[in-house]
Amino acid sequence: MSNKNYHLHDKVEMKKPHACQTNRWEVIRLGMDIRIRCEHCDHIVTMKRRDFENRLRRVVEFHNNEE
């Protein structure tokens, strides 16, 4: 479960890659809805937190939010 511990600006990999074949997204909004941006084409997807967690494969890079 710890690899699904995501935060704002973390880079994540989803179960399905984006249509542009990139599977690396940045979490750009955390709330009732989650918003992620494709690293390659800047496409933005907004989805319910529950849907996001279902589609999330793993966090690939943790952003340092502790300052």
Ligand SMILES: [Zn+2]
């Ligand atoms: Zn893309």
